[in-house]
Each structure stands twice: as structure tokens, then as C-alpha cells.
Amino acid sequence: MKKMTINGIVTQVEDYWSILEACRFYGIDIPSLCYHDGLSPGGICRLCVVEIGKGERAKLVTSCNYPVEDGLVVRTHSERVIRARKMLVELLLARCPSSKTLQDLAAKMGVQRVRFKVKNENCILCGLCVRMCAEQMGARAIGFAGRGINRRVTPPFDIKSEVCRKCGACMYVCPVCQLRCQGPEPPNVVCGACMNVEPVCLQDNEDVMCYLDTCGWCFKVKPVSLKKKSVYGKEKMEGG
């Protein structure tokens, strides 16, 4: 076991853990996109950054692949960390606004605007599919090609792969394949309206129209008046 400090709390952690594993064990929520329990850490999306060290030497590291150390001092939600994460989400959202996962993250983290030109790509290059295919399915049917802004995921030589078993594992882990809700309004760059503001859907509809997790975060429960039994049944009751 190793001893390290997370957000001021001294913790005992397993020797082989990463900072991310330690934090999650202690119930601290650290966002991530390219991390998956069953796969090697990617260190690519950089969303899981945390601040380690003190003073001049403090720096951000990705918690998914930074091994725990004795005496390590970790801050998971410092100002520097939040600033970085918010910018990263904004950058990704500008690239790929159609992703439900990204929109949810943006909503959760309070990213309410995108200041860059929107690209409408359909891949954020997190590499989960590549690692899934190689590490869990043992197929290596897809990989990365190209450098920099030309980087993309593709089968070798861009031709249909012979080793692909069409198992669909790649699609299963993809954080972008799952489309965002279509909502009552035409999609804009930052959705998450239901999480950021009072739900518009409820003004015109009886149900929450975006099919986010059923957290109900967005639904501000109005006080139930004794006279009018149900908020929703308002008109009927009064009418009847």
C-alpha cells in the first residue's frame, strides 16, 4: 500500500493503481473520455488531468496513466485543473457537437458556449475503438493513420479489413456514436440546455424531451399546491 494525499485527505492506495483508479476508489469523480476500465490508459483526451506537486513545481498530469507514489499530493479540482478541462471540452465540442457524451459532459461542467468554428466531425480520436479491437477482441482491425489534423481511425490501407469480425465492440465503446437527443429545438452547438437552464421542454410538453440519464437534475420540482393536486393535471382539474 502507498500513502498519498488527495484533496487534502490522506489516503491508502494499492501500489499498482493509477491516480485515477485511486480517486475513483475514494468516490472522487474525475471526467474522462478515452479511459475504459478494461483497456490500457490512452492519455489522449487529457480530461482526467489533476494537479500534483506544490508551488512552482506544481503541474498537471493525466491521472489515468500516472502511477500512485508515496507522498504524492494530488488536487483533482483545482482552478488550474477545471480551466484545462473546460477548455478541452469546448475544443472537443467544437469538433464534434453531435456527441451525446460530450454534450452531457459540457452540461455537467458548465461549458455553455463554444468560441471556435464548428467542424461537425464524427470522431474525437479518443482511440477507445482501436484499443478495444486490439486489446479485448485481439483483432487489430483498425488503427490510426495520418499525422496531426489528418489523424484518423481506419483499417490498414483504408480497405476493408479481413480480420474484422464485425463484432461491433468498437461501436460499443465509442463516445460519439451515440447521438445527442434531438430535443424540442433544432440542435445548436452546446446542447445540454436541459441541464443548464430550466427545461424548455416542460413549457410545451408534458414530459422531459431529452433522453438523458434519468437523473432529473434539470427538473426543478415546483411546490405542489394543496388546492391543485398535480402540477401536470392543472388544467384538467381546474377545468373539471
Place this chain on the structure above:
Amino acid sequence: MSGRRIKSAPDLEKLRQEVISKRDPKKTRVAICAGTGCLALGAQKVITTFKEELKKQGLEDTVEIRETGCPGFCEKGTIIVIYPEGFYYLQVQPGDVPEIVEETLIEKKLVERLLYTDSVTNEKAIYETEIPFYKTQMRLLIGDNINIDPKKIEDYIALGGYSALAKVLSEMSPEEVIEEVKRANLRGRGGGGFPAGRKWGTTRNAPGEPKYVIVNCDEGDPGAFMDRALMEGNPHSVIEGLIIGAYAIGACEGYIYVREEYPLAVENTSIAIEQARDYGLLGRDIMGSGFDFDVKIFRGAGAFVSGESSALMSSLEGKVGAPKPKYIHTSVKGLWNKPTNLNNVETWANVPLIINKGADWFTSIGTERSTGTKIFSLVGKVNNTGLVEVPMGITLREIIYNIGGGIPGNKKFKAVQTGGPSGGCIPEGFIDTPVDFDELTKLGSMMGSGGMIVMDEETCMVDVARYFTDFLVDESCGKCVPCREGLERMSEILTDICEGEGKEGDIELLEELAVVMMDASMCALGRTAPNPVLTTIQYFRDEYDAHIEEKKCPAHVCKALIEYYIEAEKCTGCLACLKPCPEGAISGEKEEVHTINPEKCSKCGICYDTCKFDAVIIR
């Protein structure tokens, strides 16, 4: 094949004496630079003409032609030096050769027009030491280039080569070698300035066998070529340093990672390795010491990011040359997960000097925290361009004005960009800053590998920031989000600003983006990439403001923000500009004032260059 193995230190000394005794110091020798720079200017033709001419005159046996490495003053190539006198001829063309043979080699007279002429005083310089470009330099590393034929190990040995290795193998323990390099405070010349001795110690003490040592000759910075000059011109100095390092670290295998675009470096280094092996300076039982070490050349595919340590090792392993997401240093787990010590070409080349002359001598050069010399490639808007080796701590002014000869065309100096594409731009106000690792970092720039680009008043700093950002957009490996997406967005915003589409808040957004890229990127490429943007904002913010608020480019560079205009008072109506204008944008009759139709004008600037009366202005 010499077939002779050097078996001990005295044996090496014996060989050296033999080599020297076979040479007549009074014999006429013509050293001709056969480095890539001079070859591009036709050095090969000069060399063949010399050989033909000597044959014609029957001087083949009395005059030696030595094809050497680059002495650094590349702008004035082809460079030749005639010994024993040391006459320094510049810009030699094949046509000059017969005259040189007649006049200088036979008659011992100077060919005046090939000497260096000072552009201000018109004074001629005969010897290297009289040429202002060389005067202030301290050429410990590249100084020997002109004396050595890199394809002949004997030339290196004659100058005392491999004596440092002999000393190390016969007198010093590995720990003592590391201690000496630590005491010399040799810092890495490849960018980071990390103390080499400490890194060596880490690799030596890291668990795991075998251990590797690597020379980084990827040199991907645009405009930088000091590593090429060393690797091409004096490969043995790098190899000797590497063997000493391997001995200190306990490595038995080494690699020289050279970019594919440096064929001459590959060729000369391959020959050097062969020759060193023949003499028993590489391979088993080096100099009879029992120490085994050998080295291979690896040709990299020439991506800028492959120069980064983990990317370089990936590339060596046969994988894509992209940085690895790991927090374990390559000195502990590097090539094939074994302890690996990577140093830059110039770092390695310093090692034999430190061993031969001692750490005390080395620390007497340079500043307290940056010892020794550094080679810079001085380019851009400066009179003398080329490779410049100076003691650290010399000021930017000395480099740019004394060595570089100032700014051409009496223009004003504006800024100097140091440290390669992810370095920063230093403005005139800081021109007296001493050049060393820490001072440059303080200004928001860095030493990098030693690129130095001088800019004059006609440079637009927003455009410069965009240029470097675009270079990095192309060179980013694209793995991690902040660097890939961040750089692309930076370029987008800068392009908008240059094209007159800049808006309020752009500068702040650039800064916000920059901070996150520096904080969250995976490798040093992304972490340093915002430097050009941040330094230009810091030192030239008014230029950004002019672009964004007034839609003006003060340096008249950004095409979208300038207008060509003919001043009525100056225009004589000579019709000269009418015809060359490719767009037919200029109208006017003879002896009447001409006008430019801004709708049609493509801003090519031909009229501006054509007009003899300076009537065309940019506004």
C-alpha cells in the same frame, strides 16, 4: 581497411605521431568545404576543377586537396582556405580556380576579389581571424571542421582525436567520468538544457540490461543545421563522445538517429563508424580495455516530432514516431523499455573536450549556470548568415551586430526569434540580454536547439506567430487534444486576425488556449507550441490591436489589410506601372496622374517595385 588495431593509449599516441610525421606542415593544402551548404552552391565543381587544374600544372603531388566539413559561413560558399598561410577565399566559383592555382598556389599572391570585403569599410580580410563574422566566435566544436576530411579518421587522430577516450579507458572509472561531466555542468544542447551528467547517472543506476545510448540528430527545426554541420563535418568527435558516455553509463549498444534528409551526414558517419571499428575504437575490447561497445546508424523519416525522446525511441523500435503517454523517463525505461540515454549531437561533441581539458576549463567558459559554447544558426534579416559558435552569456546584440553584421538595407531591427518553431520572439528592448538557457526562458523564449531568426521592421509579428503555429499544426502528431485541436484553433484565430476578420476577445481566447495547451499537452511540442503566440502578444500587443480594431497591418504584410495607392503629387504619369500590373488595375493617360482600382488590385506589389518616383505607396 587499415588492419591495425589500437591496443592502448600509448599505441594511439604512436599512431598519431606516425600520421603527423607523414605530413609535411609546409606542404600547400587547399581545404575546400564539402558540406551540404557549399555543395549546394557548387563546391563539387570547384573540387573537380581544382583537381584537373593541378594535374594540368603537374602539381598533384605538391598540393593536397582536402574536402572538409562546414566552417559555418555558408552564405559565402564555396569557402576555401589555403594552407600553410591560411588565406581565406569566399564565394569561389569553378571559374576562379585556374587563377587561384596560378596566382596563389604558384606565385604565392592573393586573389583580392575572393577575400572578405567589409560592406561598410570596404576593408579586406585575408585570414579567418580578421573576418568580423569569425572574430567574436569561440569555435571549440566547429572550428576543426575546416581542418578535417570527415571521411578520414587519420585527420581527426592527427588533431588529438580519441585521446579523451584513451584517457577515460585507461585512467578513469565510469563514476569519475560522470562526476567530471557533472562538474562541468554540461547541459543538453537539444532543447531542454537538462544536465547531461545527471541524466547519465540516472541511466547508469537504473535497473535493467542492456542499456542504450543514442545520438539525436533528428534536427527538425526549420532553418537549423548545426547538428548537420557537426555530424557531416566532424563525425568522430560525436562518436568519441558517445563511446565515452557509453563507458560511463555502462551501455554496450548505441544508435545515431539521423534524419533521412541528411544523406551526407549518413554517409560520413557510416564511413566514420567503419574506420573507428577498423582501428578497434568500436566493437569488442576497445583499445584493449575490455570494454565492448558498438553503434548503428538509424535513418529517421524526418518528422519534427520524432526528435522528442519517446517518439524517437518509438521510431527506433520500428513504430510510428509519436510520443508515448508515459510518466517514466526514458533514462529509466526507454528503448525497448530498457534504460536509455539520449543526447543531442552537440552535447556529445562537447564530451571529449571536457575530458581532455577538464571540467574547470569548461566551466570557465560561459555563464555560471550555462557553461561552454553553443552553436547557433543565424538566419533571417541579417547581413552574415551561417553557423555561429559563441560562449554562452554573450549578448544577442553581439551576435546580431558584431558577428551577423547587423540588418541589411539599413532597416531597423525588430525582433529575434530563438529556439526553433516553439521558441519566442524577443524584441529590441531585450537585445542586450545575455544568451543562456535561463535568460532566454525568462523572456518567454528558449534556447531550443539554437535557431536564431532575425526580423526587421518589415516583419508583421502576427504573421510570424501564424507562420510558426502553422508549422506546428503540420508537425503535431495529433495524439492529444490540447495540441492537435488547440493548435488548429490558434491557427484559425490568427488567420482570421491577419485577414481582417479578427474580433474583440480573440487575444484573450488565444491566451486562454495557450495556458491550457502548456498545462495539459502530452509532450513538449504541445507544451511549448504557444510560445510564439504568447511572446508576440506580450511584446507586440499593439500590432494585434491594430489588426483587430483598426483593421490595419502596421508592417504592411497582411495583404487583406493593406491597399496600394498612387500619390497624386509624386506620380509623373510615366505609364511604367500600367503594363506590368497583371490585373489591369491601373488606369491613367500619359502625363496624367494614374489611379489604382482597389476592386481589381490583387496586391502583388509589382507597381510598387516598378515605380521610379516612389509614387506607389502601401497604406
